[in-house]
Amino acid sequence: MTRRKFALLTGAAIVGGYGGIKAQKLQKPPKLPDGPAGNSAVAVIRARSYSDDLASRMLEGIRQCGLDVRGKRVLLKPNLVEFDPATVINTNANVIAAAVEVFHQLGAAEVKIGEGPGHRRDTLDMADDARYRALIPKFESIFTDLNRDDVSSVKSFAGEEDFYFPNTVLGADLIVSLAKMKTHHWAGATLSMKNFFGVVPGSVYGWPKNKLHYYGIPESIVALNRQFGRKAFAIVDGVIGMEGNGPIQGTPKPAGVLVMGSDLVAVDSTCCRVMGIDPEKVSYLRMAADLGHVRSERIDQRGETIASVRTNFELTHDFKDLRLA
């Protein structure tokens, strides 16, 4: 066992969702694989404030990406982490409210919201604290605590013969990852792909979902996206993101954008470029390069250019070498 492997397996697994192991990023190898056929559309839409008309901006981006949701059962998956409304840890309630409105407007058969936080068990009160109940119409009737939903098994996931996922997730036709644009002191950045950790049920795997740490953080991110990425869409809340010691203890960083697309690898790679991070150095993006596009020449950028919205997010010491040239 190498020192790096040791650190990955022990430290990461023991300290749970907070992480702390330097070895989660890779030095940039010479070339990424080509990835899937064709290019991926990613829309970068400017939204300077949560009081902007977010629904119109979101609609503009979704149309630029050519997403058709008519007749589909849509599950919105925000990033709800902590009781702390004064910070930018959680996906902003205005973004979720706008998404509910937009997906109804686009003809979805139903629009639900689901989340299963990694550490805190009181999901509903946390949603209340994040003003979800106040700002999202009929919130309680459309929300499912994914940690405590009924479950069904999926075969051969994360090294398990049977792995269990919430029925609300398995039954959705489209899962919209409403992630927050944040740095992550373990993975480099947490965006739409990492947000899928919240679909793993705590009632089976605990708080934190330690099984994922033992399987490996990048490995789990990729496995979850291999499982659900084909029926996913991403809308990343970068209106105000988090820099520094994210995903919980960092500081607010206005980026003034919503980033969206059906290729979550391409969306997260684009977000990284907006944040001044080189996506080709982020281990889980490299590992997911067969699922979607990391390289900029394979991404059809819609809306704003990267150059016009790029704002370097502060990186912790361990991740300084992720900085995009």
Add this chain to the structure above:
Amino acid sequence: MGELYLESRQEFLRANQNPDGGWGYFPGKGSWLEPTTYAMLALHGTGSDPVLDRAWKLVRSWQRPDGSFRPSGEVNDGTWVTAHAVTLASVRGIDDASVRASVDWLLRVVGAEHNMWTRTGSFLHLIKARLDVSHEGWPWREGNATWIEPTAHTLVALKKIAGHYRGPEVEKRVRDGEQLVLSRRCTDGGWNYGTPNMLYFDLPSYPETTALALLGLDGVSDPAVSQGLDVARKFHAETKSSLGKAWLQIALRCHGKPVPTPAEGAYTSHDVMLASLELLGHPKGNYKLFQVGGRA
């Protein structure tokens, strides 16, 4: 005083028992062992014997050949809820071979970090957290690391059944588990899920896990327990978490600490686990069932 509070929650639980005898986390959902345990403890001694008998029959059907318990009928794996089943057996006065198999399973399971590699790594400062990995504790699932909540539930269960086991193993694991909980205390005096420090930054404690840690430390005489109780009282006054407040009511009462009686009022949530824990933590509730030899 408190009749509406108690009756509305008891009625909510009785009305939402599933036909199979168990309770889901929410009405209309499938039965799970965790909410079923709390509902059974909350209704214990309230004249609900047929209701509880049906629930116990379902719980027992979830035992695996290795003694562990599945968390629901849909899940095949044995998990941390095995401790709940042992606690229920103790409350119901059952001590048979199947209960002993569950205790044996609990005694066999340890946090995965309790191995030579991790202890050596900790010694050499390869793990970027101040973490004492010398104690065993219990994981959510076999093969994973130790965390506060499953360790606390297991300590409660093992302390309750310890009188039936004359060998040293139960006592040894209990004492070591208590030391683990004490070692995972946050610098603010409370407990979070089990990582008080990461990247050499101190992490804050949470209300619900502080309460659970204190339940696991029932009977322990240590200044850390007194400090933890002070933190718990502060959390109780300030937390926005209904779940946290409910667990704090239980823990503070079990430690004999004064805690305000919950405000009178009918139950308005749809959360089965919360209704049960709020019932258990009421001054007239069954919170003592979490204690060694506790009777409702």
